[in-house]
Amino acid sequence: MNVTLILYESRYGTGKRVANFICPVLGPAKFFDIDDAPQDIKHYSNVVLVFSLYGYESCKKILNYMEENQIDFSKKKVALVCVGLSKKDGEKELYKIKSIINKEDALCEFIEGEMCINKLSKDDKNKIEVFCNKVKIPFGDLGKFNEDSVLELSKKLREYFNTPKFIPPTNITKKEIEDFLNRKNTCTLATGYEDYIRSTPIEYEYYDGNIYIISEGGLKFIGLSKNKKVCICVYENYTNMNNLCGLQISGDAEVLQPWCEEYIQALNRKGLKIENISKLPFDMNIIKVIPDKYEFLYSKFKNLGFDSKQIYIPK
Template sequence: MISSLIVYEETDLVAKKVSKILGCIVGNAKVCGLNEVTYDRSYRNLLVIFSNEQVDVVKRLFSVMDKLKTYHECNKTIVIECGGHPQYELYFASEMDDYYFILNKDKTYEIAAKIRETCSIEEKQMPEEELKQEIYHFLKEHNTGALATGINYQVRCTPIEYLFFNNCFYLISEGGMKFSGLLRNDQVSFSVFESYSSMNELMGMQVSGKASVIERDGKEFLEVFEKRGYLAETVEHLPIDMHIIKIVPNRYEFLCSDLKKKGYASKQIMVVNENHSR
């Protein structure tokens, strides 16, 4: 998987704090002070972070950037400046691919998410149709996942069976606290995965999407139960009301070690829009 080296200058406490946040969110990253950098391995991405209050720190980082990029064989260099207002974008222009300015802590999380997207793009992406077939095959080979719902401080992660057809997930439930979240926040996450055996045999999927509760008097409601093996008459005479959650996916993140055998990166991403394109 793609790895990143995140570097700050030890005396720059603001940069150190921001670096640790980025390290967690960007993921698969090594965070270290400039004096702690080792040259025993390569990293795909180099992130250099500094606050603009210490001119000597800025100059020191700039002076070693070329060495860092060369020794670590970095393909992408990102500069993150922290402080009252941006000052050094042009100063670093010749040494970087992307530049971000962080004004406050909230901005740190937002920018970290953007950088993760940039840094996690694999070079060996599968053709869209082939990837779609791999994803759908995996989902149809399984029937249980974990549904994450939430609103404010109320968060639930529920193990639950699912049906997957018409490019949507359908989850049958008697009710529960997960509905307290999804009825007020329709953005959900759903995961399906194999048991862990080793780092060379990883297989799992994270899905982001929009959830809704299907109306009981519609054809879709009965169709789901029929695919589950229940007749309409049986459903109508159940002693309690059952509910069906429908998830329309907008993003699939598929991690599968076996994809390397086909010449592709082990992590693949498929974003779904109205035209079902990536």
């Protein structure tokens, strides 16, 4: 199982906020304050080390922990996340830590932290005052912690840790996806913008690499009018962990112009007569979704010797 361990070293909580935020996105994952870190990490295939910058004291506890417990990262995928005020300091520290832990291929990321003078210990306050006087900047709060950058970070980490290792030839992944889509006929179509989100169960047709959805109308067209990005999900009922089957498709949606060639063809494929549809007292809408990414969690891949989750990006 691809489980992620997150260890954070933070004095005033910014690093902890980062760890707390990324944990559910990276799940299955668990995060620990470095003071409570487990001695044995054999259950984890991935490790994220989150540390905040404190000059030469940066990452000290994490490094001590590794030495004391003889932690070996050689067979693990590792990411380092540095929180601080200066990106330049961060990059220097990341470079240093990467080499100390002997993990030159670790993913390294910097997140701007923040410093509130009234939260600091007396000792830290003094140090910062001296520093501010030295570099001639006003002694006051510094930095701007922005949750959006942590959100971007969590996406990047998720992609880094979840890229499958055992990947079938593309034609096999594509064929399994197409067979599944052709076998099923109902999906959930997620549409939305800002805080307006809908998830609509609806019949679909998979044809020539695209998804076609015929609809009399409804609130999904609100989201579609503002945001062409959609996500489609097709899945089997859960039975057990050895029999998983769920496909997520991300892509762009367009509403076909009534009576264009593609619109007529989609109706024809469904066996709907043009003369009947045109006589209806309402307009029939057809949504075409052009997929840009398929994510398929399918136990069959595992049975074939590959990772059970595969990604297919159509050309």
